[in-house]
Amino acid sequence: MRLRCPVCHAEAALEAWAEDDAAREMMAILSGLDATLGRPLVAYLGLWRSASRALSWDRAVRIAREVLALEADAQRLAAALSQTVEQLRLKRDAGDVRPLTGHNYLKRVLEGTPPQASGAIAVGQVQPQPQRGGAARAPSATVDGVLRLEALKRRARGEAGDAG
């Protein structure tokens, strides 16, 4: 069965996607993100695709990592990504179809995006979302690791408070 990505237009057999290390890694990155950040990130990746070539998985993984390292506040990053995608799509509609080659535009938008004060979640503090319909699902290894470190942070700060 061949699948085609609706964003970057990469096309391959399902089996090939599952076997490709970079594709699996991309899925792992996206599965660890809140949907409010994952969706604009995927749309942003689509802006890097040229008109004639699909975006390689290796490149998509690298770009996604670079984006996630730009800002710790996940909601702020999501807001900046959404705004970037919207503005660049308008430019594309106006005829400028050149693919992105760097993050400068996103960085400028980020500079102008205020911290998302209410309910801001840092990238390193993503909590697993409860499943709809009550179906239990084991957290991914990444989320499990993040939660273990969250517990360690609380214990460490508690010990520091006791010592002081």
Place this chain on the structure above:
Amino acid sequence: MRDEAAPGWLVAEVAEGIQRLLVLRLEGCPPADAVEAVALAWADALMLRGGRWSEALDASRIRRAFRALAAHAVRWPAPADIWTHMPSRPEPPRLSPPDPTPEQRERIRNMLQQVRQKII
């Protein structure tokens, strides 16, 4: 070699940095059930090499170092890599230079006088 255990705030900062790296799913990242041990090992490595840590002076440095490390790492880093990105401690305000002594003033005046005579 420094034998004292890492203070709580340092362990917490390192744990937060390891969280940041973990979500990037870099090649060679540790398994979930080992991340606490990894964070403690990093904190111990920072203690051994970092000297005297102060929460007021160093917490933000460690945070910025992990942020920069996450931005540059292409595979899971070693504790030694953090030092490449560790910013310097903020410099304390400098004292103003001391006023010249009367002898120094006299010497400067003489030197200026000599220069003036040579020019004129």
